[in-house]
Amino acid sequence: MRIRWQGEPIRKRLASELTRRESEVARLISTGSTNKEIAQSLSISERTVHRHGESIFSKLGIRSRFQLPAATAPPPQRIWVVCHAHPSVSRPETPGLPNLHVQTMWKRAWIACVLAACSSNGAGPLGVTELPSGARLAASSPIKHVVFVVQENRSFNNLFMGYPGAKTLSYGYDTNGKKIALQPVGLQISWDLAHNSVGFFAACDGTGTIPGTDCKMDGWNNELATNGHPPNPAYAYVPQSETKPYWSIAKQYVLADHTFASNFDGSFVSHQYAVAAYASRAVDYPTRVWGCEGGPSDTVATLTGRRAIGSSIAACFDNPTLAAEADQAGVSWRYYAGSIYGDGGLWSAYQADRRIYNGPDWKAKVIDPPSRFLTDVAAGKLSQITWVAPTYEASDHAVLDTGKGPAWIASVVNAVGKSKFWDSTAVFIMWDDWGGWYDPVKPRYVDYDGLGFRVPLLIVSPYAKQGYVSHVHYETASVLRFIEDNFGLGHLAASDTRASDPAADALDYHQQPRKFVEIPGEKSASEWIRIERDSRAGPRPSGIIGDD
Helix, strand or coil: CEEEECCCCCHHHHHHHHCCCHHHHHHHCCCCCCCHHHHHHHHHCCHHHHHHHHHHHHHHCCCHHHHHHHHCCCCCEEEEEEEECCCCCCCCCCCCHHHHHHHHHHHHHHHHHHHHHHCCCCCCCCECCCCCCCHHHHHHCCCCCEEEEEECCHHHHHHHHHCCCCCCEEEEEEECCCCCCCCEEECCCCCCCCCCHHHHHHHHHEEEEEEEECCCCCCHHHHEECCCCCCCCCCCCHHHHHCCCHHHHHHEEEEEECCCCCCCCHHHHHHHHHHCCCCCEEECCCCCCCHHHHHCCEEEEECCCCEEEEEEEEEECEEEEEHHHHHCCCCEEECCCCCCCCCCHHHHHHHEHHHHEEEECCHHHHECCCCCHHHHHHCCCCCCHHHEECCCCCCCCCCCCCCCHHHHHHHHHHHHHHHHHHHHHEEEEECCCCCCCCCCCCCCCCCCCCCEEEEEEEECCCEEEEEEEEEEEEEEEHHHHHHHHCCCCCCCCCCHHHCCCCHHHHHHHCCCCCCCCCCCCCCCCCHHHHHHHHHHCCCCCCCCCCCC
């Protein structure tokens, strides 16, 4: 089947559909201006800017502001286009793929082809483009469910030091050039390490003109640590005896040893990257609570382009999110986390999304407590996109003194593996930031907020390569990129646009789905329910640096 278009330049036709005010807003969005900056420039409210943005995106058939420059650039004098459907795409009656997704896929394919042709300067041969990668994967992927499990605050080297085939070191250096052997430090500790922007800049010990760039990776001795820590606290690894579930998962599935946090600071921002691939340039932590419940007086600092602290904004965002895209496309989703004022509620990312927090999705799709994931899957309920954040007791965060994180991950993976969803699911387990722990691999400098230090990524699926250590460069937003490509959703921001999709590297859709082998070390759903119930009666953990 072929899709053909010829005639007047498509950009001229699309641009004519915008009102004068929409054209002004589109021009400013294309320059990288924020909604607040556009509102100030045009003397209108941010809400009005947001409304104009929605209208612009709808008229131009795009999903995010990062697609806008290509959709509104000046057209050539005349364009002739022939667009061929990619041979891997099935016809709309393809069994097993919802009709809405097929229609969306074909529409996206046509738009991609036309926009690609419109970007030609007219000097080359006839423009021909393939379908976007998301449409290709949506047609060929057996994955109908993606589970994004977020764990807390560990570097790759800290959890997987000595793993065969992975890049790790058993020593590091401090700023005095002294070689320091890493010491075993268990998960159950009562002290914490700095893992905010100041901690990143200290550990990086960069020599670039922009803070945190050209890292020497020898400043871990300058990270702040709370009382009770041993000498050189950051130079440590967790004994394998405490992380058996993690190593067992790695040996059966995929361990990616070149995965980095998309942001260089702590959990508030990193959890926004896990749902939106962006955090409104926010840095570190809000002044009070972690979202819209705090009102306009609850603010968070922002970063300038050169990584200096800029102005403060409300910790309640209007950014496009994966959940919003899923709602629009008819893709189901759920986010499992603790209640925002309860156990682990800091890590409930959508509390900082104005649309979801103030809308029906908050009660219907943000689920408390996380153990509900285990009981829901056992009852035959699993959304197409699922996030799972831990409670304090189920996390790997230092100072919380529990050591139950590996058991929690084993329970989550086993819940999916023993269910009817196993043959159609991919589970991604990623740690949100480095937690202050030593790692020897330098992060790339890609923008004002990234990348952060290296973190572990485990990929579990019946189609995952067995015992495979991937050396492909990934980041937090790579999981979002996989979800977008798998379900035919658009990109949200710069990080998921640049991020590598793990599908081609980590998964083999041509192989028969492997039988699930139980991960040792889990706790039952009833045990997690009891742990959550008991924790709600106790005080909120203290001594966490950055309160995350």
